[in-house]
Amino acid sequence: MTKTSILCMTVAASALFANAALAETELTVYTSVEAEDLARYAETFNQDHPDIKINWVRDSTGVITAKLLAEKNNPQADVVWGLAATSLLVLKAEDMLAPYAPAGLDKLSANFKDSDTPPSWVGMDAWVAAICYNTVEGGKLGMTAPTSWMDLTKPEYAGHVVMPNPASSGTGFLDVSSWLQIFGEDKGWEYMDGLHANIAAYTHSGSKPCKMAAAGETVIGVSFAFRGAKSKAEGAPIDIIVPSEGVGWDMEATAIIAGTAEEEAAKTLLDWTITPKAMEMYNVGYAVVGIPGIAKPVEHFPEGITEAMIDNDFEWAANNRTKILEEWTKRYDTKSEPKG
């Protein structure tokens, strides 16, 4: 009884998602690339490799990472294309990535690949922290625009700053880990104590603070430049500010999941993801890409942001993530009452 019914259910279930057998190779690719870019990425890739079909599994960085970790003993993905490097480092520490040196590796900037040889992951493009400042609402309140991270602790901004919660957003963690690197650990926490006094809300997603600033729901949103440029293009009255101390950044990166049955196709895809053609494709939305000299300026993107990128120590950030989040939660998450 038990066996047959389980069998029945399994058959019924597999019938639901079984596709007709195709002659081409299919790759299951996990990603957190923005939804609207996915079709374009696959299309451009298929121009060169029509025989490999990409089946996207897309979600936010946190969800995809949770999913990959949950499936650790039975990986469903062949390749991860477009996931935060900090997340890939977590996967690497779990021994889930298959090291591979894709063709053209030497053209990549040194900080856009894993330091091991062969590298476990290669970078595509960077997303960079920035401040979204609503000029209309700021003007109404008679504020001056901030120019540095330190400025955000000024009393005039009290209750008008929104930033992502590092415990649930990759961008939030990127901010916190960069402040700890810029200011040093003690000064960094001191800075966040000051900042916390001005924070109106910690959001769960990294793009929300900028969208809130764009809609005037808050004046200052700590977010990333790419998001700000998009909102500005949609007509939001915001300035995208690059803080003078330098900005934290993370990159979207690519890796092969250890144990994939489609190793050849996975390698082909990885080779392609760092070709100049792919870099040009990333450049549509991202101002900073893995191969130097390729990127053209992106509309509404703040100037000087590449120079402002700090020398981010990813290994340190990954290995101290739990500790940092614990400390952060202890300091700032206990606040149960919202600010009026």
Added chain:
Amino acid sequence: MSDTNLPSGPNVTLKLDRDGIIKRAFMAVIALYLIVALALPLYAMLSKSFVTYSFDLDRYEFQVSDDAGTFGPAQSAAAINEQLAVFSDGQLRTSSDGRLSATALFPDFSFRSSLKYRMRGTEEDAPYLVGLDLQNTTEWQEYDSNTFRRINLRPVKSVGVQNYFEYFSNPAMFSSIQNSVFIALVSTVLTVGAAFGFAYALNRSVMRFKGFFKLVAMMPILVPSLLPGIALIYLFGNQGMLKSVLMGHSIYGPIGIVIGSVFFTFPHAMLIISTALSIADQRQYEAAESLRASRWRTFWTVTIPGARYGLISAAFVTFTLVITDFGLPKVIGGQYNVLAIDIYKQVIGQQNFEMGAVVSVILLIPAVLAFIVDRQVQKKQVSLLSARSVPYQPKVNKQFDMLCLLWCGAMAMFIVGLILVCQYAALVQFWPYDLSLSLKNYDFNRTDGGGWAAYTNSIKLALMTAVFGTVIVFTGAYMVEKIDGLKAGRGVFQFLAMLPMAVPGMVLGLAYIFFFNDPANPLNAIYGTMTILVVSTVTHFYTVGHLTALTALKQIDGEFEPVASSLRQPFYRLFVRVTVPVCLPAILDISIYLFVNAMTTVSAVVFLYSTHTALASVAVLNMDDAGDIAPAAAMGMMIFYTNAGARLLHMLASRRILRKTQSWRGR
């Protein structure tokens, strides 16, 4: 039992026996469904909450060289720690992602020194990281001091109650319990009060527009619970139309959660209280009147006691709905932490599945308590109506009727108002800077959340849930009600059928990850498919359908079965030819209930959907999360119109079918 002692005779009850076997087989299949879809996942979750991670220092050995390169004696990490007391036991406890820097055990360590370090595991499983490379070996490995500083020990798994200790010693997490209970209590008092006034007006006054008010009161059921949150942001947010009304208080936080909770729990409470109030005996009121009791006194001594079980029931349902709801606090909770949000943060934000399981177990407690108390109260409920009762007939009382009309009008404004605001939000180009109207926000393919495909997926899920769910639920109820014998089995079955009511959707969703995503599970294949969404949704909403079916089945005389079997008719013929047609109204009710809930549910499916099975309700959540509030409102309204349409179809269909099949009821 062996029958060798008896001469074998003709088996006269063969027909009946086979019937019994089929019945039992049916029951076993559905019981198996409940075990696989409910009991086992919950068990998997419970055991996950006891999985702990800690650094086991006994498993590592170190050797340090002197400047000349000769290595000293091997020392276990535990021994070093004992000597130097670097780490307390508390510091050795961690989560699955924990790391412990090895250099902390060597106070004199300098990465510039020329000393060399050796380390190895003393048993099989002794994981550590060199940089980010996972090592796990019992062979000695040698590192120079610059590499050694990059070495971190990794935790190993064990089983214990440590997670619970940690949970209760963390003030942030503990405050979530208080917040959750506080929100749930306040919302319950407000909702039950509002719903009582509304139901009282519907049943005890002769005000006009009762039909309209009944329809409006049910509207919140048709939208996801997080939609009122979006409307409240447009009304009272920092750029809200009515921001000044809040007098400087923020809508983000308890105020917003409570108002939104009143909105989405109102229909549930109203239905229950209305049912309780609709049963009243005219004679009691006449007695009160002849005893010259004031209206006030009559209200407290006759009306309230008569409706008290309904009130208690409504209170518990509201409490459970609010404390387990996840969408609303996510959208409008601001920094106000509640249990349901904690689960999401632990699992999605920090990938700490164990702690997520712990919070789930804790969230299960109030829900289960509320459920048990409610069951006890229900048992005490005695019939108010006897054969001699005279149904209560409200009399015209202009002043009172006006008051009722005002109250219902205010509630209707509240409900319709919030929904209209959402519709407006969905149409505005770029709030608040460009107020021109457009359909731009309906271009879901431009935003996260799955696009229009998510909408079609939701309809698919709702239809499949309605069809399969109704079949499973109704057959299950039939087996419980009409099968003879097997009392213990039926008791267990009844318990399993009532259990989903007490299990919050999120908890169920998380339990499904642990159970179905286990590669050792033969059902692993359904993970990430539409099937698992259908299974979880049917299970999540099982109880109400089950109770509806039971009520309908109880109306059918128990004599039908014996008569059918004496006529040598197999039970399934009776089932198809008599039972199902008679119960058709109830069956239709179950299917529309499942359909509507499958369209709006977020909590159970938020952990289970995959890219190909993204859902409209989850899309609302994700779009709001990404800051795309207007498209979120647009998608929410699509769900509303779909459900309203389905309801309308259901009304028309049931009217037709009722005319065809239920003419016997009219005699």
